[in-house]
Structure formats: C-alpha cells, structure tokens
Amino acid sequence: xxxxxxxxxxxxxxxxxxxxxxxxxxxxxxxxxxxxxxxxxxxxxxxxxxxxxxxxxxxxxxxxxxxxxxxxxxxxxxxxxxxxxxxxxxxxxxxxxxxxxxxxxxx
Numbered sequence: 001x002x003x004x005x006x007x008x009x010x011x012x013x014x015x016x017x018x019x020x021x022x023x024x025x026x027x028x029x030x031x032x033x034x035x036x037x038x039x040x041x042x043x044x045x046x047x048x049x050x051x052x053x054x055x056x057x058x059x060x061x062x063x064x065x066x067x068x069x070x071x072x073x074x075x076x077x078x079x080x081x082x083x084x085x086x087x088x089x090x091x092x093x094x095x096x097x098x099x100x101x102x103x104x105x106x107x
Contacts, residue, residue: 013063013066013068018063018064020063021059021060021062021064022063024059025056025059025060028052028056029052030044032048032049032052033055033102036049061080067080
C-alpha cells in the first residue's frame, strides 16, 4: 500500500465517509437486534438477519476498508472475491456431505 507523502490523508476516507459508514453500521445492527429482542421469530427474522449481515459486511468493506473497483485495488477485490468463493464452496460442500451422511445413516 503506497502512501502519498505530500497528501497524508489521501489513503484514508473523509470524515463524512466515516460518519456515513458508522451510522449505517449502527442501523444495520439495531434492526435485527430490535426484531429479536421484541420476540419476533420465524423465517422473516432469519432472512432479515442474513440480509443485514451481508449489508454490514459491504458497509465495512466500502466505508472503512475503502475497497472499491478502482484500478489500484483490482487485486484486493479479486482476492476478496476468491476468499468469499472459497468459503462458500467449503460451507456448501460441508452441508452437502453432512446431509448425505444423515440421509444414509442407519436408524
């Protein structure tokens, strides 16, 4: 990561970006927390938690880690996508194997 010596704040976001990211992070935390604490259950709550969790990760990546599609960060973006795909393959494969083993167990 290279830093511009003439402009020390060039590698960092502005105060406005950090404030927007902070407010979005708080909102994306309060929404599922409020749903669970109010006693709501079911598929809607699980879907809301999953959606807000994904949105929370994206907010953290964009506003705090400054990951974007610029040419300078192309390899960072590719590495992140590779990591997400690897985790997805491991997770889906593990669930598939466990489901197969469960279906073939002798009861």
